[in-house]
Amino acid sequence: MGGSRLPSPAEPSKGRLAIVGIGPGRREHMTARALKVIAGSDYVIGNDSYLDPLKPLLTGKTVIRSSMGKEVERAKKAIELARIHTVAIVSGGDAGVYGMAGIVLEVLEHSGAEIPVEVIPGVTAANAAASVIGSPLSGDFAVISLSDLLTPLEEIERRLDAVFSVGIPVVLYNPKSRGRPHNFTIAITHAGKYLSPDTPLAIVKNALRDEGEEVIITTLGEVEKYTDAVDMHTTVIIGGSESRIWRMGEHVKGIITPRGYHHKYVY
Amino acid sequence: MGGSRLPSPAEPSKGRLAIVGIGPGRREHMTARALKVIAGSDYVIGNDSYLDPLKPLLTGKTVIRSSMGKEVERAKKAIELARIHTVAIVSGGDAGVYGMAGIVLEVLEHSGAEIPVEVIPGVTAANAAASVIGSPLSGDFAVISLSDLLTPLEEIERRLDAVFSVGIPVVLYNPKSRGRPHNFTIAITHAGKYLSPDTPLAIVKNALRDEGEEVIITTLGEVEKYTDAVDMHTTVIIGGSESRIWRMGEHVKGIITPRGYHHKYVY
Numbered sequence: 001m002g003g004s005r006l007p008s009p010a011e012p013s014k015g016r017l018a019i020v021g022i023g024p025g026r027r028e029h030m031t032a033r034a035l036k037v038i039a040g041s042d043y044v045i046g047n048d049s050y051l052d053p054l055k056p057l058l059t060g061k062t063v064i065r066s067s068m069g070k071e072v073e074r075a076k077k078a079i080e081l082a083r084i085h086t087v088a089i090v091s092g093g094d095a096g097v098y099g100m101a102g103i104v105l106e107v108l109e110h111s112g113a114e115i116p117v118e119v120i121p122g123v124t125a126a127n128a129a130a131s132v133i134g135s136p137l138s139g140d141f142a143v144i145s146l147s148d149l150l151t152p153l154e155e156i157e158r159r160l161d162a163v164f165s166v167g168i169p170v171v172l173y174n175p176k177s178r179g180r181p182h183n184f185t186i187a188i189t190h191a192g193k194y195l196s197p198d199t200p201l202a203i204v205k206n207a208l209r210d211e212g213e214e215v216i217i218t219t220l221g222e223v224e225k226y227t228d229a230v231d232m233h234t235t236v237i238i239g240g241s242e243s244r245i246w247r248m249g250e251h252v253k254g255i256i257t258p259r260g261y262h263h264k265y266v267y
Numbered sequence: 268m269g270g271s272r273l274p275s276p277a278e279p280s281k282g283r284l285a286i287v288g289i290g291p292g293r294r295e296h297m298t299a300r301a302l303k304v305i306a307g308s309d310y311v312i313g314n315d316s317y318l319d320p321l322k323p324l325l326t327g328k329t330v331i332r333s334s335m336g337k338e339v340e341r342a343k344k345a346i347e348l349a350r351i352h353t354v355a356i357v358s359g360g361d362a363g364v365y366g367m368a369g370i371v372l373e374v375l376e377h378s379g380a381e382i383p384v385e386v387i388p389g390v391t392a393a394n395a396a397a398s399v400i401g402s403p404l405s406g407d408f409a410v411i412s413l414s415d416l417l418t419p420l421e422e423i424e425r426r427l428d429a430v431f432s433v434g435i436p437v438v439l440y441n442p443k444s445r446g447r448p449h450n451f452t453i454a455i456t457h458a459g460k461y462l463s464p465d466t467p468l469a470i471v472k473n474a475l476r477d478e479g480e481e482v483i484i485t486t487l488g489e490v491e492k493y494t495d496a497v498d499m500h501t502t503v504i505i506g507g508s509e510s511r512i513w514r515m516g517e518h519v520k521g522i523i524t525p526r527g528y529h530h531k532y533v534y
Contacts, residue, residue, distance in 0.1 A: 021394075028300040031290065031390065035299075072528055094394045101398075102405030102526050105513055109523070114516050121390045121398040121475075123298065127288075127361045131368075131388040138369030139418065140426055142409040142435075150527030151406065159407055162433040166426045168409075208388075246372055249381050256376070259369050260417030265339045 017082035017115050019104050021095035021122025025209030027053055029128070034120050038088045043081050045074060046090035053210065054090070071100065075107040082115050094124035098145055098173055126171040129204035129235035132215060133254030134246045136202065136237045140168045146183040147174035153183065160190040167194065167241030169257055177232040184230050188223055191238050197221025200239040200255045203229050217245065217252050284349035284382050286371050288362035288389025292476030294320055296395070301387050305355045310348050312341060313357035320477065321357070338367065342374040349382050361391035365412055365440055393438040396471035396502035399482060400521030401513045403469065403504045407435045413450040414441035420450065427457040434461065434508030436524055444499045451497050455490055458505050464488025467506040467522045470496050484512065484519050 018037045023029040038044060038057050045064040066074040078089045091099035101119045108117065130137045142163040148156060163170050170191070176184045191199070199220040206212040212233070216226050220238065230236060243257040285304045290296040305311060305324050312331040313321075333341040345356045358366035368386045375384065397404045409430040415423060430437050437458070443451045458466070466487040473479040479500070483493050487505065497503060510524040 021398075023298065024388075026300075028303070029298045029388070031296050031298055032302075033293075033295040036295070094390070094398075096394060096397045096402045096404055097408075098406065098526075101402035102523060103528050105402050105523050106525055106528070109513060109515065117515075119398040119402065121291075121296070121394040123361070123388045123390060124394055127363060127388040127391055130363045131288075131361075131386040135363045135368035135372050135386065137363050139365065140409070140411045141364075142407070142430065144407045159433045159435060162429040163409065166429040168426060246376060248376065248384075256369060256372050258373055259365075261339055261370050261373070263417065 014086065015082045015084045015115055016086050017078060017104070017108070017117045018088045018120060019095045019101045019117070020088050020090045020120045021093060021099060021124070022050060022054065022090050023123040024093060024125060024128035024207050025053060029123055029208050031120070031122060034122060037118070037120055038090065040086060041088035042085040043087045044090060045078050045087065050090050050092050071103050072107065075100065075104040078104060079108050079111055079113060079115070083113060092125075093128070094122045095119055096121065097124045097126075097143065125173060125207065125235045126237075129171070129202070129207040129237060132204055132207050132213070133202045133217065133237070134256050136200075136239055136243060136255040136257050137169055137171070138257045138259045141171060141240075142168055143171045143173065145173040146176070146180065146187055148180055148183065153186075156183070157186065157190060160187055161193075164191045164194040164238075169240040169243055170238045172236040172238065174232060175234055175236045176227075176230045184227060184236070188220065191220055195220055195238070195241060199241070200243050200245050202237045202255055203234055204237065205229070205231070205234045207235060215254075217254060281353065282349045282351045282382055283353055284345060284371070284375070284384045285355045285387060286362045286368045286384070287355050287357050287387045288360060288366060288391070289317060289321065289357050290389040291360060291392060291395035291474050292320060296390055296475050298387070298389060301389060304385070304387055305357065307353060308355040309352040310354045311357060312345050312354065317357050317359050338370050339374065342367065342371040345371060346375050346378055346380060346382065350380060359392075360395070361389045362386055363388065364391045364393075364410065392440060392474065392502045393504075396438070396469070396474040396504060399471055399474050399480070400469045400484065400504070401523050403467075403506055403510060403522040403524050404436055404438070405524045405526045408438060408507075409435055410438045410440065412440040413443070413447065413454055415447055415450065420453075423450070424453065424457060427454055428460070431458050431461040431505075436507040436510055437505045439503040439505065441499060442501055442503045443497045451494060451503070455487065458487055462487055462505070462508060466508070467510050467512050469504045469522055470501055471504065472496070472498070472501045474502060482521075484521060
């Protein structure tokens with residue numbers, strides 16, 4: 001790993017830990033704060049898919065590449081290093097939403113260490129995907145992950161029922177993966193209990209990433225045709241009871257959820 | 268207003284419209300894309316509280332300051348200008364969440380104009396407030412506005428009931444204003460039907476803004492003491508059934524919602 005450096009007892013610890021949300025993928029969608037804190041860190045920790053777009057920032061730093069599914073190990077390593085070093089642990093999107101912030105702070109608390117810690121927010125996948133298709137989340141909305149690795153499927157279904165029943169737009173994270181191919185279909189079935197088949201639905205893959213951005217705008221009633229396009233790099237936005245397709249000329253551009261100005265204004 | 272310039276018939280229109288989320292307040296929490304697009308615009312439109320932190324970027328541009336509550340007018344003006352100019356309409360947080368994206372795209376569609384349009388996402392208030400208090404939104408969550416200007420109060424109450432009933436963390440936008448002083452108390456009453464009085468609750472004012480950041484960490488059972496601290500510059504995060512207070516040494520630092528790693532790992 002190299003670069004390790006023990007402080008003399010008289011030297012005040014300069015260790016600190018930053019948990020950095022790096023946004024959807026392209027560097028231009030990172031915040032200046034995220035860039036600055038990564039640039040000022042001795043160690044940068046993250047998994048490959050997050051570190052690759054950061055390559056130009058990483059010269060001269062010790063980079064620790066970790067694998068998906070090793071979050072607890074990664075958190076422990078970050079905290080151990082942050083006792084004496086400046087450490088940035090990077091997380092896709094916003095670090096606080098299905099990212100590293102929760103597990104790092106849990107492990108930090110359990111360790112008893114008192115280290116300066118900063119969570120740096122970023123553009124989360126819900127907002128990145130929404131921006132690509134117009135304004136589907138203009139008002140109230142809910143964010144639900146379909147991954148049952150850490151939450152039992154029955155609990156996920158209960159949450160889906162609740163949020164679909166009140167007709168607010170719902171963003172699905174982790175909609176499908178090898179381990180859970182059927183959860184997406186289950187979610188669609190719950191949506192169909194409360195929402196019209198005309199409800200617009202977007203499948204957004206690799207939103208605002210350098211490569212592979214794909215958008216499908218369809219409806220709840222037609223989505224069955226496109227389930228093969230849903231994978232772990234996809235965010236799915238299911239419109240609410242007031243959402244509708246957004247058109248420009250003859251082109252379908254995305255989804256708008258009106259906020260209700262039309263009740264008060266003529267335009 | 269000045270700076271107006273009509274293209275000759277042979278010149279292709281250079282007009283374009285960007286709806287730019289500028290994040291919670293401090294410039295360092297804006298994305299590079301947002302900064303770049305504002306810098307490249309002839310016209311920048313927004314209300315004072317969003318334009319003031321951008322002052323250094325606005326030299327040489329025509330700035331149109333608008334008032335809160337004039338969103339439809341502002342959208343019409345932006346579209347009119349964007350037929351021949353480069354226009355940025357700025358919105359606090361993420362433009363797609365209680366921001367300008369929805370109404371601008373609605374008015375644009377209704378106008379029939381075909382203008383290149385880009386929605387640029389930013390760090391929304393939910394993620395900004397969450398980052399200041401640890402990791403309260405680590406998993407599923409819902410975002411509900413308590414403003415009944417555009418949504419009837421009964422509808423808001425129905426949504427609150429649904430999301431609190433499944434124990435996910437809830438972010439309240441627009442929790443209180445002069446026009447609706449009681450909506451916050453109503454929301455707390457709904458939360459109390461489903462969640463324990465020990466449920467952690469955070470009142471975050473001016474999160475990541477240059478001035479006036481204040482944080483109160485309390486519980487659902489104790490929040491009554493702090494309702495005076497809640498105003499329109501505040502975001503309130505009510506933890507879910509699994510959320511707990513986050514401590515470092517003897518200090519209360521914020522709120523953690525564990526994602527469930529503790530079911531699978533020892534740390």
